[in-house]
Amino acid sequence: PAGAPDKALAKKITKVGVIGAGLMASQFALLFVRRLQVPVVITDLDQARVDKGVAHIRDEIRALAEKGRISGDEANRLAALIHGTTDRAEFADCDWVIEAVFEELEIKQNVFADFEKIVREDTILATNTSSLSVEKIGAKLAHPERLVGFHFFNPVAVMPLIEVVKAPATNDETLSTAMVVAKNLRKNAVITRDTPGFVVNRVLAVLLGEAMRAVDAGTGFGTVDSALAPLGLPMAPSALLDLVGLKVGAHVLDTHHNAFPERFYRSENLHKLADYGTLLERDAKGKVKGF
Numbered sequence: 001p002a003g004a005p006d007k008a009l010a011k012k013i014t015k016v017g018v019i020g021a022g023l024m025a026s027q028f029a030l031l032f033v034r035r036l037q038v039p040v041v042i043t044d045l046d047q048a049r050v051d052k053g054v055a056h057i058r059d060e061i062r063a064l065a066e067k068g069r070i071s072g073d074e075a076n077r078l079a080a081l082i083h084g085t086t087d088r089a090e091f092a093d094c095d096w097v098i099e100a101v102f103e104e105l106e107i108k109q110n111v112f113a114d115f116e117k118i119v120r121e122d123t124i125l126a127t128n129t130s131s132l133s134v135e136k137i138g139a140k141l142a143h144p145e146r147l148v149g150f151h152f153f154n155p156v157a158v159m160p161l162i163e164v165v166k167a168p169a170t171n172d173e174t175l176s177t178a179m180v181v182a183k184n185l186r187k188n189a190v191i192t193r194d195t196p197g198f199v200v201n202r203v204l205a206v207l208l209g210e211a212m213r214a215v216d217a218g219t220g221f222g223t224v225d226s227a228l229a230p231l232g233l234p235m236a237p238s239a240l241l242d243l244v245g246l247k248v249g250a251h252v253l254d255t256h257h258n259a260f261p262e263r264f265y266r267s268e269n270l271h272k273l274a275d276y277g278t279l280l281e282r283d284a285k286g287k288v289k290g291f
């Protein structure tokens with residue numbers, strides 16, 4: 001969809017802002033601090049959420065040091081570069097602000113509209129949305145040309161890919177910066193069009209949707225998992241749903257179903273399971289219970 005972006009256009013990143021301190025945000029906040037070695041400020045709706053996210057990041061830094069991946073000094077330096085806050089004014093001097101708040105269009109639109117008033121006019125804005133339209137997310141921005149999709153995969157530390165999503169308004173400077181940031185994070189970046197699910201989730205939604213269709217039709221979850229094992233998937237569908245999160249999984253399927261109802265399955269059961277808990281319930285042997 002686009003020619004190779006000109007690296008010379010990329011902006012230098014000296015401070016990163018992370019909006020949201022949940023599972024994805026705290027994983028990539030750590031990656032930013034570790035690979036870019038710049039201050040990372042992280043925020044959420046309230047202090048309790050911020051504290052939980054920062055505690056998670058500090059635990060991960062400690063685990064890296066215990067495994068010998070980083071020295072004790074490096075661990076201390078990284079921990080000192082992370083700063084949790086509920087004061088949005090601390091985002092004013094960020095060059096790159098990325099969000100991973102709840103996957104709802106209006107929430108993301110409002111988050112960016114609010115933060116646009118705080119950051120500089122040339123701050124790059126990035127969204128980790130997994131399947132919403134980046135163009136629509138930027139609909140309330142005065143400067144949508146500095147918004148780009150920057151989609152990580154779970155677990156962030158291990159998965160090598162970032163989808164860099166070019167919305168119609170995204171300008172060359174923003175795209176180049178995103179590509180250089182991805183490279184500095186030591187990830188492979190692909191530029192995708194702003195279509196539902198981009199590339200990876202479009203394919204994943206088929207797999208998980210069809211797995212759920214079989215389950216909803218009465219095939220046991222365990223049977224679906226073992227039937228697909230010979231394909232050599234890195235994870236069984238039920239494990240992948242747990243990893244992605246049942247709520248996010250249900251949401252991703254819905255987004256695809258809404259865009260292409262004849263092609264993608266919407267599972268009412270998956271919504272019920274997501275309302276019931278965060279993980280599928282399993283027996284002692286790890287098989288999904290009740291399905």
Ligand code: CAA
Nearest residue numbers: 130152153154155156157158159201204234235244248252
């Ligand atoms: N967080 C951090 N690191 C993790 C991890 C986690 N949750 N899970 C595993 N790892 C690390 C391990 O520490 C290990 O690292 P070291 O070698 O440095 O010790 C490494 O990953 C390999 O782990 P294991 O040997 O224990 O396990 P494995 O070989 O079974 O691999 C896996 C684990 C990499 C997660 C593999 O199962 C896999 O690739 N699964 C598929 C994941 C996937 O498809 N993710 C995309 C989901 S879709 C998404 O995220 C996007 C969306 O928008 C919904």
